[in-house]
Amino acid sequence: MIQLLVLGDARMAQALVDYLTTLGIACELTQSELGVSVWLADEQRLAQAQLEVKRFLSEPNHPRYLEASWQSGRADARIDYSKGMADPVTDFLHHAGPLTLLVIVACLAIYALQAIGLPLFDLLAFHPTLAQFGDWQAWRYVTPAFIHFSVLHLVFNLLWWWYLGGQIEQRLGSGKLLILLLVGAALPNIAEFLVSGPRFGGLSGVVYALLGYCWVRGRLQPASGFTLPPALMGFMLFWLALGFFDLLGTSVANMAHLMGLLVGLLQGWLDRHHKPV
Template sequence: MFKVLTLPESFDSRPLREALWAEKIGHQITLSQARPTEAASGDDAESHEGSQELWLADPEQLPRVIAMLERQSRGEPLRDASAGTTTRGTASSQSLITLMRQTPLTWLVGLACCITVLFQYALGQAAVFEWLAIVPFELVGSQHIAPEPLSVTLSGEWWRLWSPSLMHFGVLHLVFNLLWLWVFGRQIEAIDGGWRFALVVVLSGVAANLAQYATGSVLFGGLSGIDFAVIGYVFIAARRRPTLGYQMQRSLMIFMLIYLVLCMTPLSSAIGLGAIANEAHLGGLLAGLALGLVLPRRTRRVTP
C-alpha cells in the first residue's frame, strides 16, 4: 500500500470508500491521531484535529481518486456514469498491466513454477526431479534413490540449492503457494523494490532447502519455505516501518505459527495433511524474520 493523500478527520470518507470499491480500486483509509503540542509555558497543551490517511494498492490510480474528490466538491456523483462499462473494462486491463509492471519478479517466479509443474506432468516427476532436486540422484528400481552428497551441488550445480522451490506436488499445492506469494511477496516488491524482493526469494529459498536437506530429505519441493519467509518479512516490516504501507494482521501470523507447529505433530497425518516439509517452513520463516529486520527501506519509495 502507498500513502497518497491526507484528509481532515471531519471529512466523511464513506462515499469515497464506496466509490473506490465500486471502481475496484484497492485502498485503505486509516485514522492518524493528533499529537498535543505543548504551549510556550509548558503548562498547557493544545489539541489539534487528527487526519485520515488514504492508502492505495496502485498509486497510479491517484488521478482517478482526485477526480472523484473534485466531483464530490462540486456536488456531483463521485463516479463518472458517462464512462460506462467500456471505460471500466479498459481501466481494469490497465490496472492489471500496471500490476505486472510494478511487480514483474512476483509474476516471473509464479510463471516459472507453473512451467515447471507443466514439465512435471509432461515428462514425469522423476525426470524433472533429477534436474532440480537439491542433489543429483539415481533411481534404484522404482522405490529407492541413491543421492549424491551436497558437495556435488556445491562444486558446480549451484542452482540446485534453490531450484526445489520451483517443484510442486499437484495443482492445489501450486495454487496454495502462489496465493501466499501474491498476497505478501507482491507487497515486498512493490514497496521495497525488486532487488530486495529478489534477495528475500533467493536467500530464503536456499535457507529453506538446506534446512530440509539437513533432515536427510532429498525429494522435496515447493514455494512454501519462501511463502513463510515473505510472511515473516512483511510481519516484521509492518511493525518496524509502519509508514511504508505493509499490511498484515497479527491474527494471520498467529494462525501460520499454529499451522507450523501442528504440522510438526502426528496430528497432521491423522487429519490427512500428508508429508510436509516442516524444516523448510521453519527455515524460511526464520530467514524472512531476519531479512525483515535489516532489508526494508527507512522511508517510502516515491513513485513518479
C-alpha cells in the same frame, strides 16, 4: 503521504475522507484501475488515522460517515463514482510486479511439464549428497522451490507468493524481492536437506520468509505500507505448528518453513529503517 487503504467503492472512500476531515485529519483520494486510494497527508496523525480506518471497516454504513459528508463534503471532488473495481485479471496483474509474475509462470510451467512426463525433478532437485554441495550446479540450492507435487500444493503457495511478493515488489522493487527469493529458498532448502534428505520441493519456505518480512516491517514501520492481518499471520503459524506435530496427514517440509520464517523476520528487522520506493 501514506496510503491508508484502497477501496473499490468510491463513495465509501469519500465518506471516510470526509469523516477524517471533521477530526482534523487531512487526507486525499486518488483513483486507479485497482480502486480508490485514501492517502494520509499528515504522517504525525498516522496512529489515530489507522484506528479510525479500522473502525470504519468494521461498520462502514454507520450514520457518522454520511453526516460527515453533509458537513464537509466537497463539490469539486474529482472521483468517478460510477467506476468500480477492475476486473479480476487486471486486479491480479496490478498487484504483481514482473518478478512476482515470472516466478508464478515458472512454477506453473514446471508443474505442467512434470505432469506430461518430463523428468524435471532430477534436474531441479537439491544436491543428492553433502559431497556435492560445492560442485558447479549451484542452482540446486534454489530450484527445489519451483517444484510442486500437487495442484493444491501449487495453488496454495502461488497465492501466498502473489499476495506477499506483490506487496514487497510494489513497494521495494524487484531487487529486494529477488534477494528474499534467493535467500528464502537456499537457506531453508539447506536446512530441510540436513533434516530429511534431498527429496522435497515447494515455494513454501520462501512464502514463510515473505510472511515474516511483511509482518516485521508492518509492525516496526507502519509507514512502510506493508499490511498483514493478524488472523493470516496466526493461521500460518498454526499451520506451521500442525506440520511439526505431524497433524496434516501428508509430508511437509517443516524445517524449510521454520527457517524461511526466521530468514524473513531477520531481514525485516534489518530493513526496519528503509523507506519504500
